[in-house]
Amino acid sequence: MSELLSFEWRRARSIRTTWITSLFTVLGVALLAVLFAGVSGVDGGESLPLQEALESVVVTNPFTMVLISSLAAMAFGHEYRYGTIRLTLTAFPRRGPVFFAKLVITLLLVFLVLAVSAGVGYGVLASSPMAVSGTQSWAATAWHVAVFGLTFSTLAFSLTVITRNHPLGIIGPLLIFLMEMLLLPLIAERAEWLPKFFPLTAMTNWFGGGADALWGAGVWVAWMVALMAQGFVLLLRRDA
Amino acid sequence: MVIVTASNLHKAYGRTVAVDDLSFQVKPGQVTGFLGPNGSGKSTSMRLMLGLDRGRGVTLWDGKPLDLYPHAPSVVGAHLDAKFFHPNRSARNHLRMLAAASKTSRKRVDEVIALMGLESVAKKKPKGFSLGMGQRLGLATAILAEPAVLLLDEPANGLDPQSIQWLRDYLKHYAAEGRSVLVSSHLLSEMEIMADQVIVIARGRLLADESMAEFKTRATTTDVLVRTPDLDSLRTALVAQLGADAVSEAPGGFAIKGVSTDQVGDIAFRANAAVQELTLRTASLEQAFLELTREGQDYALGGVL
Numbered sequence A: 001m002s003e004l005l006s007f008e009w010r011r012a013r014s015i016r017t018t019w020i021t022s023l024f025t026v027l028g029v030a031l032l033a034v035l036f037a038g039v040s041g042v043d044g045g046e047s048l049p050l051q052e053a054l055e056s057v058v059v060t061n062p063f064t065m066v067l068i069s070s071l072a073a074m075a076f077g078h079e080y081r082y083g084t085i086r087l088t089l090t091a092f093p094r095r096g097p098v099f100f101a102k103l104v105i106t107l108l109l110v111f112l113v114l115a116v117s118a119g120v121g122y123g124v125l126a127s128s129p130m131a132v133s134g135t136q137s138w139a140a141t142a143w144h145v146a147v148f149g150l151t152f153s154t155l156a157f158s159l160t161v162i163t164r165n166h167p168l169g170i171i172g173p174l175l176i177f178l179m180e181m182l183l184l185p186l187i188a189e190r191a192e193w194l195p196k197f198f199p200l201t202a203m204t205n206w207f208g209g210g211a212d213a214l215w216g217a218g219v220w221v222a223w224m225v226a227l228m229a230q231g232f233v234l235l236l237r238r239d240a
Numbered sequence B: 001m002v003i004v005t006a007s008n009l010h011k012a013y014g015r016t017v018a019v020d021d022l023s024f025q026v027k028p029g030q031v032t033g034f035l036g037p038n039g040s041g042k043s044t045s046m047r048l049m050l051g052l053d054r055g056r057g058v059t060l061w062d063g064k065p066l067d068l069y070p071h072a073p074s075v076v077g078a079h080l081d082a083k084f085f086h087p088n089r090s091a092r093n094h095l096r097m098l099a100a101a102s103k104t105s106r107k108r109v110d111e112v113i114a115l116m117g118l119e120s121v122a123k124k125k126p127k128g129f130s131l132g133m134g135q136r137l138g139l140a141t142a143i144l145a146e147p148a149v150l151l152l153d154e155p156a157n158g159l160d161p162q163s164i165q166w167l168r169d170y171l172k173h174y175a176a177e178g179r180s181v182l183v184s185s186h187l188l189s190e191m192e193i194m195a196d197q198v199i200v201i202a203r204g205r206l207l208a209d210e211s212m213a214e215f216k217t218r219a220t221t222t223d224v225l226v227r228t229p230d231l232d233s234l235r236t237a238l239v240a241q242l243g244a245d246a247v248s249e250a251p252g253g254f255a256i257k258g259v260s261t262d263q264v265g266d267i268a269f270r271a272n273a274a275v276q277e278l279t280l281r282t283a284s285l286e287q288a289f290l291e292l293t294r295e296g297q298d299y300a301l302g303g304v305l
Helices: A002-013 A017-037 A050-058 A062-082 A085-091 A096-126 A137-164 A166-190 A199-208 A213-236 B042-050 B091-102 B108-115 B129-144 B160-176 B190-195 B213-217 B231-242 B263-272 B285-296
Strands: B004-013 B016-026 B031-035 B056-061 B075-081 B149-154 B180-184 B197-202 B203-210 B222-227 B245-248 B253-257 B277-282
Touching: A002 A017, A002 A085, A002 A096, A002 B091, A017 A050, A017 A062, A017 A096, A050 A137, A050 B004, A050 B253, A062 A096, A062 A137, A085 A096, A085 B042, A085 B091, A085 B222, A085 B263, A096 A213, A137 A166, A137 A213, A137 B160, A137 B222, A137 B263, A166 B263, A199 A213, A199 B263, A213 B253, B004 B042, B016 B042, B016 B056, B016 B197, B031 B042, B031 B160, B042 B056, B042 B075, B042 B149, B042 B180, B075 B129, B075 B190, B091 B129, B108 B129, B129 B149, B129 B160, B149 B160, B160 B180, B160 B277, B190 B203, B190 B213, B190 B263, B197 B213, B197 B285, B203 B213, B203 B285, B222 B263, B231 B245, B231 B253, B231 B263, B231 B285, B263 B277
Parallel strands: B031 B180, B031 B197, B075 B149, B149 B180
Antiparallel strands: B004 B016, B004 B056, B197 B203, B222 B253, B222 B277, B245 B253
8 A cells, every 4th residue: 555655646746737736726825815814904894803714715715626626636637638547557456445545645635735725824814914813713714624625625536537537527616616606596495405415505504503514514424425436436347 | 477367358348349258378488479450459458458448357467366466566567558648747757656656766767767768858748759759658667667477569659660679679588588478569570570479369359379480380371383375284284293272373374382393393394384483472471460360350441542
């Protein structure tokens, strides 16, 4: 397994796209933090609650969603796009460990980038004179950032294995996000119960606490496990 | 030393059968040529052997499936396509990445780069590589961990004549060290020189699995062409001496099987027939291959305009 992890780590870090995407994520978060800090306090307005603002600039924005998805989609996307999956599976004929090694390295990479981005984002936001402590705890903020990162990594990673289409793996999670935003108002009037089954809505309900929190957590876990399982089974069964 | 035993390999795409119950062995110490027309199933067979394509049948590497080996790169190295690399990962990084899979040293990576003549482009991105350079990088990946078995799919495509000669010598040397080499190629003249054993398939079915010498002897034919203005007298003499089955009409004379030019010359002399041409004709490996696979060609070309 150590050889497989070492191979995967070298695969990820030996292409410039990984570094550029990571750098763009950090710079993008820094830029968003600057914008947040700049907007707050304009016209003598509101203060800047740090925890909530940090969560917004690090994860809950389309920019970071796409970049995290890009990092996660690379694991299988590049392999299928350039045919190197055949080299990988010749060197490591057991496909199960290949799947998990890619997942481990992908999550490691995403969490490293998110940690650095969060650090930079906090530095910028905290330097604002309008910065105040938010209502949410730092532990809850860290947990939300981690779950968002995991969600978009899982969606991008799984969609890429399932479709073997790198671009779809990148934009797929964003499309799911947008579809939920656009569909929810339409559906809510006729079938109020249905949005609870959507993955991102379920995650939001989970974070929101209250009566729907447990249900939301369950639906979110079910989506993540189902997508991973689908990707795993297809990797095992299909021609490389 | 690893004997590769492929048994009952079968792969179908819908109703099209690409590989049909194919069984053969690749033995150590020799280069095995894998021949067949376009679309005959050579590449699919190789992918089935490696477990890359899902189908029926089993391939055992010294009695064990490949996925039971803890360290597959030391068992088999494969080169299936000259474009299997990330276009923006340098050739050296590509090899270092694969070296991590086999715990191969950086020194070995540099050795292989030098062996393949890739030093000047080692730090370059392979997206600008020619087909020949891509082949060299693919060969480098295959031999990196010094595997017991090499599987090479059309490795000579795009190589210049010097590189082809080098490849031939290298593979013969590699096999002579007790390793197994399976190499597919359309360059029959190269195969004739390089391969000790030959496996011929068409439409996914096995047509021949024998030594190159046996294949040539069995598949090639030799006859004597004689041209003469005295057709009637020579025909009578030839049929009387050799039998009607051995003699067939040819432009301006006859083609006779199973005899030497000396024998035909003697017969013509005794029949008082003038001889304008007396030639021993031997069919080449290419002719033998074409003859053997004529019925099994899925993508035959039309006639010349």
